[in-house]
Structure formats: C-alpha cells, structure tokens
Amino acid sequence: MTxxxxxxxAAERNKDPILEVLExxxxxxxxxxxxxxxxxxxxxxxxxxxxxxxxxxxxxxDHTREAMSQRIRESGLANVAAPLSLDVNAAEWPxxxxxxxxxxxxxxxxxxxxxxxxxxxxxxxxxSPTGKLILYGPYLENGVAAPSNLExxxxxxxxxxxxxxxxxxxxxxxxxxxxxxxxxxxxMPANNLSLVFARIPR
Numbered sequence: 001m002t003x004x005x006x007x008x009x010a011a012e013r014n015k016d017p018i019l020e021v022l023e024x025x026x027x028x029x030x031x032x033x034x035x036x037x038x039x040x041x042x043x044x045x046x047x048x049x050x051x052x053x054x055x056x057x058x059x060x061x062d063h064t065r066e067a068m069s070q071r072i073r074e075s076g077l078a079n080v081a082a083p084l085s086l087d088v089n090a091a092e093w094p095x096x097x098x099x100x101x102x103x104x105x106x107x108x109x110x111x112x113x114x115x116x117x118x119x120x121x122x123x124x125x126x127x128s129p130t131g132k133l134i135l136y137g138p139y140l141e142n143g144v145a146a147p148s149n150l151e152x153x154x155x156x157x158x159x160x161x162x163x164x165x166x167x168x169x170x171x172x173x174x175x176x177x178x179x180x181x182x183x184x185x186x187x188m189p190a191n192n193l194s195l196v197f198a199r200i201p202r
Contacts, residue, residue, distance in 0.1 A: 002074060006067050010106075011041040014189065018042065018105065018136055019049055021186050021194045025132050028052045030100030033126065035119060036060075036107040037083060040068035047080045054079050056095065058086035088118045098128035105136040108171070109153075112162035117174055123197070124178040133180060133197040136188070139168040146191040171195070 026032065029052040034043050037057035047055045057072070057080065059065040065083045072080050084094050088107075102123050108116050123133040138149045145153070149165060156163040172182045175197050184196040 002070060005071055006039045008039050008041060011039060015042055015045040017188050018194065019046055021134065022046060022050065025134060025196055026050060026053060026101050031097055032056070032101040032103060033095055033099045034058060035086065035088060035102065035104040037068060038064065040071040042105060043080055044071060044075045044077060047077045051079060056081045057083040059083050060085060060087045088115050088122055093122055093126060095126055098131065099126050100128055100131050102127060102131065102133045108135060108137050109156060109165050110163055113166070116166065116171065120175050120178045120180065123180060127199060129199060131199070135195040136192060138165050138192050140165045141168050149191050
C-alpha cells in the first residue's frame with residue numbers, strides 16, 4: 001500500500017467490531033452503499049471479508065475521494081466500485097439501484113443536524129424493502145454519555161457549533177418520520193453505538 005495514503009487510526013481500531021455487526025445484519029449477497037467513506041479503510045476491510053456484497057463508497061471531497069480511489073485500486077478487490085461524489089443534502093443521490101444496506105460511520109456528529117435528516121430521507125428513498133440503515137458513532141442518551149464522550153462533544157462544538165453528539169431518541173424519532181424503525185442497538189468499544197434501522201412493515 002502506498003505509504004503516504006491518508007490513514008485513520010480510529011478506523012483501524014473499529015473496523016473489526018463494525019464488521020461483526022455487518023456480518024449479522026447483511027445478506028450473503030447484495031449491494032451496500034457507504035456514505036462518507038473517508039480514507040476507504042473501512043470499505044476495503046468490509047469488502048475483503050464480505051465477498052458477496054458489492055460495495056459503493058462515496059465521499060463529497062475531491063481530494064479525499066482521489067486518495068480513496070488509490071487505496072481501492074491497490075487493494076485489488078473486485079467488489080468495491082470507484083467512489084462516487086455524494087452529498088447527503090442533495091435532492092438526488094447518484095445511486096441507480098436499491099440498497100440492501102446503507103452504512104454511515106462517524107458522520108452524524110461531525111456534520112450539521114440537517115445532514116442527518118437528509119441521510120434519513122436518502123435512506124428512505126434508496127433502501128430496498130428489506131434493506132438496513134446502519135449508523136455508527138457516539139450518541140447522547142437523555143443528555144447522558146461517558147465523560148470522554150461529553151468532552152468530545154464539547155470539543156466538536158468548539159470547532160463548529162452545528163456539530164456535536166446527537167440524542168439517540170431524536171435520531172430514532174426522525175427515522176420513524178421516514179418510515180424507518182430502529183431494530184437493534186449494539187454497544188461498541190470506546191463508548192460508541194451501532195444503530196440498525198429497517199423499513200417499517202406496511
């Protein structure tokens with residue numbers, strides 16, 4: 001692997017615990033869309049382990065997407081597509097097939113609240129009838145979190161007042177408004193959560 005490619009220590013630490021959640025929730029074969037793929041470490045790791053899933057990474061930033069493309073090429077994985085430019089706030093996403101999974105790692109708290117609402121609207125549009133939306137990151141539960149997460153929340157808000165940890169029930173309530181129901185909460189290392197949402201049965 002090219003030594004100067006962007007590298008996230010956090011992604012390296014959490015990739016295996018997140019993979020365990022994906023192994024439990026994803027079908028043996030299907031199509032998965034990752035929102036805000038960043039360095040591409042996650043998508044390459046997941047694609048290596050879950051060969052029956054076709055992965056579509058996305059990233060709005062041109063420079064980040066270029067570096068991710070290099071990582072994907074060097075991985076030699078045939079089940080990872082070239083990353084798309086996707087802004088969750090866009091009225092239309094450049095995705096042409098329904099998704100068996102939409103995965104979003106560590107974006108909800110490092111973006112304004114309207115981005116989370118747009119993510120939920122996009123999931124409602126693009127998930128297959130049996131598809132899952134999987135969110136990973138830290139959350140508040142009735143304003144309560146581990147001290148380290150509260151410190152992280154404060155630091156995020158100092159960087160950008162529109163950022164910060166979101167209330168778990170606020171996200172859940174807004175998901176319901178998009179016909180998505182929370183089906184599972186998985187407590188993850190370092191005080192993070194994986195949230196799984198599915199379409200509300202009609």
